Amino acid sequence: MLKGYFSEYKVFLAVDCIIFGFDDEDLKVLLIQRDFEPEKGKWSLMGGFLKKEETLDDAASRVLFKLTGMHNIYMEQLYSFSEVNRDPVDRTISTSYYAIVNIDKHNKELIKNYNAKWFSLSKIPDLIFDHNLIVDKAVRRLRRRTSINPIGFELLPEKFTMRQLQKLYEAILDKDIDKRNFINKINSMDILVKLKEKDMSSSTKGSYLYKFDQQKYDEKQGNNFYLKI
Amino acid sequence: MLKGYFSEYKVFLAVDCIIFGFDDEDLKVLLIQRDFEPEKGKWSLMGGFLKKEETLDDAASRVLFKLTGMHNIYMEQLYSFSEVNRDPVDRTISTSYYAIVNIDKHNKELIKNYNAKWFSLSKIPDLIFDHNLIVDKAVRRLRRRTSINPIGFELLPEKFTMRQLQKLYEAILDKDIDKRNFINKINSMDILVKLKEKDMSSSTKGSYLYKFDQQKYDEKQGNNFYLKI
DNA sequence: ACAAAAGTGTTTAATCTACACCCATGT
């Protein structure tokens, strides 16, 4: 066993990316429509093969950049899927990554080129291979992660209202939250800065804008937050 | 992109297993001493290459069986490590699994054949490649998982005392726990059966033995436990 | 004046934490 590598089996290794976004109402996933075989015309996660000189993280970043035009996207490795016949063309292992992007910041041209579209979680179509499974796992991970670590800020504009943040959490966790309890919890974390500005678009009264304070957040790291919302 | 697979790069895919055990005192990891190059003589995780007709789970089960002689070991996929030069011989991606075994039930002959040895967490030597990193990640995952889901029972004999269970938790979480609070918490989960038997080996008074009740546990699944110890 | 969303605190319930003494038995 393990004496030499010569006789061992090699496989294709792909990364597939679950890209989450938020549009003030729904949590969404960015899917592409395949214009190549197999399963041409069907919806799928954006993916690509691992290349010789890159790590899986590199590959995921590359794939994400290709579709969104964005660098330094928040992402996390999710799981490696390896059913023998998951890909009908040839044995391919898929290491999945989930990513979180600001739905307003990505490059809309690229999206067109790839026939990509945002789908609300409740409206995700049948995907190729085991991609529905992968999405499910990503959603569950995102939910868990969100209740431990406030990572959702990538999904919002730089300045946002408490209401937007609350809607985001409601979308991610798929449940209603009491607004007073929510605000108290968020404030107790002490990682936001309240601005003097108001957003006047959603009401006559206007609502204060907040910014995520990266520095405060970093200082508190390690303390995990356990939002328990 | 993705047109054909022909031109794409293939890699070796290995599974490496972090095998946890518990000896009534310490949480331990089973390591093998390599009797082959590279890094002959150094300690390492037990691993093996993915084969043509098996999934990663299959491969991990196979590797675990090879070293312990046990089937149906509790295990969970951990993470895929992919640094380009992590393996000096040839590019190899490692998908790691952590496993939890009863330290008294595995086959001691096999362990000898592999020059394997149990190491307490605090005494893990320098391992080959990135294996120390992998072990760290496994320990962190085990700690988190243990506080959400009571999975530690695999580490104990079928019948065990509250004291043993508490020591196990203390070993996993690496902290002291108040015995009354611990018992209350465990009892509130209602997944153990208290037996009439006592274990007389640890004290003159003897202490009651308990059994894990798989059925009750299954009924409660989905409710996650959040031990918060 | 009213409609629509924003903002704000308190009370109750649940859970967590800290803590100390008696019990049973073998020697």
Next chain:
DNA sequence: ACATGGGTGTAGATTAAACACTTTTGT
């Protein structure tokens, strides 16, 4: 009789959950 580990309950603190009214301003 005493040494050793086993067993048990409660009070105080913290955290979570439920809940309703006032403010602002454009129409």
